[in-house]
Amino acid sequence: MSExxxxxxxGAGAGIGRAASLALxxxxxxxxxxxxxxxxLEDAAREIAAMGGRAFVHPCDIGDPQxxxxxxxxxxxxxxxxxxLFNNAGAGAPAVPMEDLTYEQWKAVVxxxxxxxxxxxxxxxxxMKSQTPRGGRIINNGSISAHTPRPNSAPYTATKHAMTxxxxxxxxxxxxxxxxxxxxxxxxxxxxxxxxxxxxxxQADGRIAIEPTxxxxxxxxxxxxMASLPxxxxxxxxxxxxxxxxxxxxx
Numbered sequence: 001m002s003e004x005x006x007x008x009x010x011g012a013g014a015g016i017g018r019a020a021s022l023a024l025x026x027x028x029x030x031x032x033x034x035x036x037x038x039x040x041l042e043d044a045a046r047e048i049a050a051m052g053g054r055a056f057v058h059p060c061d062i063g064d065p066q067x068x069x070x071x072x073x074x075x076x077x078x079x080x081x082x083x084x085l086f087n088n089a090g091a092g093a094p095a096v097p098m099e100d101l102t103y104e105q106w107k108a109v110v111x112x113x114x115x116x117x118x119x120x121x122x123x124x125x126x127x128m129k130s131q132t133p134r135g136g137r138i139i140n141n142g143s144i145s146a147h148t149p150r151p152n153s154a155p156y157t158a159t160k161h162a163m164t165x166x167x168x169x170x171x172x173x174x175x176x177x178x179x180x181x182x183x184x185x186x187x188x189x190x191x192x193x194x195x196x197x198x199x200x201x202x203q204a205d206g207r208i209a210i211e212p213t214x215x216x217x218x219x220x221x222x223x224x225x226m227a228s229l230p231x232x233x234x235x236x237x238x239x240x241x242x243x244x245x246x247x248x249x250x251x
Contacts, residue, residue, distance in 0.1 A: 006079040007227070008032040010062055010120055011089030013040030015191030016141065016216050020086055022047055023220035024227065030054040032075050032082075035089065036061065054079075062089055062116030072123040081131045084227050085124040087117045088141045092193070095152040095202070106155050113159035114166070121170055121181075128179050135178025135231050139223060140167045144187040144239070144247055151202045164237075171236060180234040182226055187241025188213045203246065212242040 007024050011017035012033035018040070021031045025048040033041045033048075038059045045055035056078040060071045075082065091112040093105045121138055128136035142163045149157040163183065170181035188197055190213035200208040219240055226235045241247060 005029050005083045006032070006081055007084035007086065008034065008075060008082055008120075008124070009086045009088055010060075010116070011035050012044060013037050015193060016186065016189055016219055017086070017088040018044050019216035019220040020088065020223045022051075023217070023224050024084075024086075025051050025053040025055070027224050027228070028053070029084070029227075030056075030079065032056040032058070032079065034058050034060045034062070034071055062120055063111030065119055068116075068119040068123055072127065076127060082124055082127045083136045085120060085136070085138045086141070086223060086227075087120050087138060089113075089116055089120075090141060090143070090156075092153075093155045095150075097152055098154040101155065109155035110159055113156070114162050117163060117166060121166070125170070125174065125177065125179060129177035136180075137227060137229075137231065137234075138170055138174070138179065138181040139226055140170075140181070140183045142167065142183040142185040142237070144185055144241060144245075146183070146185050147239075148247065151204060167236070171234065178231055180229075180231050182235045183237050184219070184223060184226065185237065185239045185241075186219050187239070187247055188245045189216045189219045190214065191216055209246070211246065212244045214240070214242045 007029045009017050009021045012021045013035040025031050030053050041057045045057045048055040058071050058074050061067045091109050093109050140163050143160045145157045146160040146164050167183040197211040197213050200210050203209050222240050
């Protein structure tokens with residue numbers, strides 16, 4: 001890249017967030033890293049520094065408005081601008097029948113997956129619309145669950161369907177500020193969260209089946225591609241998945 005570009009990744013300490021952060025750094029981005037646990041963020045920051053990039057670390061509870069405001073204030077002081085937000089952080093609930101979920105379990109997922117994504121997008125938009133040159137890009141992690149549920153996944157599925165609506169709203173409302181927004185829907189990337197796929201998970205017909213997975217680095221490459229487009233172009237939705245996972249078709 002000819003000019004410096006600055007990104008913020010939520011849930012950056014592990015899984016897709018960490019893979020995306022390192023891939024962006026390798027492509028020349030300076031990366032802000034946020035998540036709940038300081039140590040994994042610091043570990044990722046050291047890897048970015050080793051590549052010659054700048055890394056900003058700030059642990060944050062993205063479901064808390066004041067915590068997110070503090071994050072963006074410190075990000076602005078550290079970087080001065082923001083060209084990309086990867087809204088990646090996510091949480092799930094126990095895989096139990098919906099009627100057995102507690103309100104607290106439901107709310108914990110909504111607070112991170114939906115409210116947190118909204119608050120982080122709001123902070124990004126406020127920076128992007130006021131900086132010079134103005135504009136930027138937001139990429140939301142939607143998941144295959146933004147299209148089709150797994151058994152006993154009501155909170156996660158509901159928030160990921162809602163993420164699609166949030167993505168479209170940002171894409172529409174951001175136009176006037178030169179802000180592009182797209183969504184990446186990921187199926188079975190082999191993160192710690194998805195490790196259970198290799199042991200067998202419930203299917204719609206009641207079977208337990210092992211599902212194929214893909215390397216998170218392949219997902220990260222797709223995110224870098226989405227991020228590298230000029231703001232005059234936008235990938236609104238992109239699905240990347242294990243080729244043989246049980247998503248397309250019946251069952």
